[in-house]
Amino acid sequence: MRLRKVFPSPRWGVHPPDRKRPAADLPLRVLPLPERLFVPLQQHIGTPARPIVRAGQRVLKGQLLAEPQGTLSAAIHAPSSGQVLTIGEVTAPHPSALPIPAIVIACDGEERWIESDAPSDPFDLTPEEINRRIAAAGIVGLGGATFPAALKLGLGYRAGIHTLLINGSECEPYLSCDDRLMRDKPEAILDGVRLMLQATGARQALIGIESNKPEAIAAMEQAAQPYPELRVRILPARYPMGSERHLFAKLTGTELPADCRTTDLGVLVHNVATAYAVHQALRLGHPLVERILTLNGGAIANPGNVRVPIGTLVETLLEMDELNETPARLIMGGPMMGQSLPHARVPVVKGTSGLLALTAAETAFGTPRPCIRCASCARACPMNLLPMEMAARIGADDLDGAVELGLKDCLACGCCAYVCPAHLPLVQSFNHAKGALAARERARLRTESARRLAAARAERLEREARERAEAAARRKTERALRATKDPTPTITDPSAPERQAEVV
Amino acid sequence: MITLDLMTAILSLTGLGLILGLGLGLAARVFAVAEEGQVSALLALLPGTNCGQCGFAGCLGAAEALASGRAGPRLCPAGGATLVPLLAKHLGLELEDAGHDEGPRIAVIKESLCTGCCRCLKVCTTDGIVGAAKQIHVVLREACMGCGACAERCPTGAIQLEPMPVSLQHWIWPKPKPELALR
Numbered sequence: 001m002r003l004r005k006v007f008p009s010p011r012w013g014v015h016p017p018d019r020k021r022p023a024a025d026l027p028l029r030v031l032p033l034p035e036r037l038f039v040p041l042q043q044h045i046g047t048p049a050r051p052i053v054r055a056g057q058r059v060l061k062g063q064l065l066a067e068p069q070g071t072l073s074a075a076i077h078a079p080s081s082g083q084v085l086t087i088g089e090v091t092a093p094h095p096s097a098l099p100i101p102a103i104v105i106a107c108d109g110e111e112r113w114i115e116s117d118a119p120s121d122p123f124d125l126t127p128e129e130i131n132r133r134i135a136a137a138g139i140v141g142l143g144g145a146t147f148p149a150a151l152k153l154g155l156g157y158r159a160g161i162h163t164l165l166i167n168g169s170e171c172e173p174y175l176s177c178d179d180r181l182m183r184d185k186p187e188a189i190l191d192g193v194r195l196m197l198q199a200t201g202a203r204q205a206l207i208g209i210e211s212n213k214p215e216a217i218a219a220m221e222q223a224a225q226p227y228p229e230l231r232v233r234i235l236p237a238r239y240p241m242g243s244e245r246h247l248f249a250k251l252t253g254t255e256l257p258a259d260c261r262t263t264d265l266g267v268l269v270h271n272v273a274t275a276y277a278v279h280q281a282l283r284l285g286h287p288l289v290e291r292i293l294t295l296n297g298g299a300i301a302n303p304g305n306v307r308v309p310i311g312t313l314v315e316t317l318l319e320m321d322e323l324n325e326t327p328a329r330l331i332m333g334g335p336m337m338g339q340s341l342p343h344a345r346v347p348v349v350k351g352t353s354g355l356l357a358l359t360a361a362e363t364a365f366g367t368p369r370p371c372i373r374c375a376s377c378a379r380a381c382p383m384n385l386l387p388m389e390m391a392a393r394i395g396a397d398d399l400d401g402a403v404e405l406g407l408k409d410c411l412a413c414g415c416c417a418y419v420c421p422a423h424l425p426l427v428q429s430f431n432h433a434k435g436a437l438a439a440r441e442r443a444r445l446r447t448e449s450a451r452r453l454a455a456a457r458a459e460r461l462e463r464e465a466r467e468r469a470e471a472a473a474r475r476k477t478e479r480a481l482r483a484t485k486d487p488t489p490t491i492t493d494p495s496a497p498e499r500q501a502e503v504v
Numbered sequence: 505m506i507t508l509d510l511m512t513a514i515l516s517l518t519g520l521g522l523i524l525g526l527g528l529g530l531a532a533r534v535f536a537v538a539e540e541g542q543v544s545a546l547l548a549l550l551p552g553t554n555c556g557q558c559g560f561a562g563c564l565g566a567a568e569a570l571a572s573g574r575a576g577p578r579l580c581p582a583g584g585a586t587l588v589p590l591l592a593k594h595l596g597l598e599l600e601d602a603g604h605d606e607g608p609r610i611a612v613i614k615e616s617l618c619t620g621c622c623r624c625l626k627v628c629t630t631d632g633i634v635g636a637a638k639q640i641h642v643v644l645r646e647a648c649m650g651c652g653a654c655a656e657r658c659p660t661g662a663i664q665l666e667p668m669p670v671s672l673q674h675w676i677w678p679k680p681k682p683e684l685a686l687r
Contacts, residue, residue, distance in 0.1 A: 042672070096675040394679075425680040435676030442674070443586040443608065450582075450649040451552035453630035460631070 012246070012382035013238045014415045016173050016336075018212055023296045023303040024176030028184060030307050031320045033107050037079050037311030038090045039065060040102040043349040044140040045147050046072030051103060057084045060114040062287050065103050068135070074148045074350075075138035077287040079309035082107040090347055093314070093332045097342035105311070116285025122195055127157050130199040130282065137281035138288050138350075143167055143242065143271035144333065146351040149278070156200040156268040164205040165251050165262075166193055168220070168272040171210060171241040172334025174296045175354045178272050180305040181292055182209065182216035185276060186223035188283075190230055192275030195282055197229065200268060204229045206251045207272070212237040239336060240382055240413040244269045258409060273353075293352050298359035299327035308348055314355060315344035327357035336414040366423035377416035377426060383409045387416035387426050394433045399440070402433050410434075542571045549590050550580060553629035555651030557581045570595065582651040584608055609650040609665045611643045617662030624654035624663060 042048035049066035053059060059078040066076040082105045089099035119125060125133075135150035170178040182189060193205050207224070209217050211234050224230040235241050235250055247269060248262050249255050256262060262269055273291070280286045289310055296303045301322040308317065314330065330341040332352055348355075377387035385406045393401035410430050417426040546567035554562035558579040560569050569575040570591065577591035577599070584607070592599045613633075620638040632648045635641030643654075645668075655663040
């Protein structure tokens with residue numbers, strides 16, 4: 001008991017070998033500009049953006065290509081100057097390999113920026129104005145969820161936020177893009193954090209960094225010295241520390257209730273890369289058109305962090321950085337929660353934190369065997385769920401049973417599948433069940449809307465029948481009146497001959 | 505002696521029969537399920553478009569058939585596989601397998617065959633088809649329930665039911681193969 005007080009370590013999650021070095025220690029590289037960029041219109045949660053450029057049009061770097069549609073959407077900007085070749089489709093960086101609409105730009109190599117309207121001092125701006133500029137820059141949460149940042153900050157401002165949590169934990173193995181950013185640009189990140197404080201009205205910001213990044217901690221602590229409202233906190237290296245709930249629990253010391261969001265308790269969580277993007281947007285007027293990502297994995301000859309324009313094809317990245325061998329699997333994001341790619345002809349998007357080219361040895365996943373009910377998954381689950389029980393229910397198509405066991409609280413973090421000695425595809429079954437639940441809900445909404453439409457049609461038919469009957473009755477009375485009063489119709493009435501015929 | 509024994513048996517069994525009969529009669533009164541309520545509850549689950557694909561006179565007819573046991577929970581083509589477990593649960597039936605359909609389907613009009621006759625517009629139960637005389641008609645994807653009434657009415661066979669196109673937001677991870685799944 002006392003030992004636990006001296007060395008408080010979380011009792012959830014897993015600690016896989018992080019494999020962040022040597023990639024994390026190498027300086028940031030800027031790869032040569034690709035010839036073509038494939039910029040998807042949907043790089044965020046919500047509705048796809050609506051293109052406002054035409055094929056053949058010349059665009060400057062940072063020019064608006066597509067504007068947000070509806071509230072939950074984000075703007076898309078040109079990642080480089082050049083000509084819009086076409087507005088077509090590109091394969092989504094997603095295991096489904098479905099096509100998504102995208103704008104293709106032929107780069108002219110000049111990298112000419114559009115004129116920016118950066119304010120002289122962004123701290124003079126009102127929170128609304130800061131949020132407007134963040135939205136105009138197309139900034140989304142760069143931790144992976146890609147939720148429009150301005151919307152989140154705006155909600156926070158209205159909800160009355162007192163604390164901002166800045167996520168620099170980067171708990172996924174292999175990835176080091178946030179680490180690199182914190183080492184290279186601590187002042188810029190903290191400037192972005194202070195702008196976010198201004199935008200939300202929060203009083204303090206806690207920056208959580210995992211203990212396996214001593215260089216980043218030192219750089220951020222030094223940069224934070226002049227600002228008493230910014231504090232750097234060291235987190236134990238544990239996966240999934242970067243999850244909103246776990247970061248909240250560790251930094252504030254209280255656990256978030258199951259049906260609560262952090263904003264309900266006056267706390268907002270943002271990623272360090274998002275803070276950097278906010279700094280770029282408000283100080284330089286640069287929208288989100290490029291990002292830092294980690295190239296890593298056994299098949300990559302020169303692992304490291306690179307800055308690439310959004311829309312670069314994975315294929316181009318792999319050509320620029322030599323491969324040791326043909327990768328057995330390509331993953332966008334981290335190995336625990338990243339998306340397995342169908343092929344390399346998919347573009348880098350705003351939420352791409354890394355590109356892993358893994359060898360067969362790294363991806364080796366044993367043959368699944370029956371569950372031995374060892375409950376390793378239940379011990380590893382950071383949400384204290386029972387993965388083996390949920391998977392058994394999903395296997396029997398009992399979705400409601402799985403929901404009762406807390407399926408909706410599942411983060412899909414992959415801890416259960418990672419520790420499973422029977423190598424069961426637990427996360428896949430949870431992802432399937434979540435999709436099936438969503439489909440069921442969509443079917444219910446569809447039935448409901450059909451019922452509304454059918455009722456509206458019945459009402460329309462009834463109204464039309466009534467109107468017809470009324471019109472017929474009116475004609476009949478008119479006719480009767482005319483017959484008794486004035487048998488000779490006037491010449492000006494165009495329907496006169498018929499009426500005369502009817503009377504006769 | 506024998507007559508007495510016989511009488512005891514007859515009397516006791518008759519008494520038992522009377523008491524149980526009374527009990528059953530009372531139970532039937534007290535725990536009676538209002539047929540009307542049952543039908544309206546089933547009607548609330550059905551799509552309500554009265555497309556007639558089940559072979560009954562509209563959704564009310566289908567609900568009555570379900571309530572009286574003349575039809576099973578799989579009767580509604582428009583409701584699809586998602587409706588089956590809901591109906592089964594309401595009727596207190598055990599389903600061995602919910603049955604898999606190919607997911608929701610929608611009507612699609614082939615422009616090259618459409619003559620603009622307006623017949624499909626009149627049968628569409630959700631007013632989900634837009635068009636005018638001698639103009640090519642089009643199905644509104646959001647309004648189509650996939651009941652197929654228009655496809656049957658179309659004189660040129662220009663309307664076909666097709667699976668709803670899968671988008672990135674609607675894509676579902678495949679279920680792990682049974683041999684991989686937890687048993």
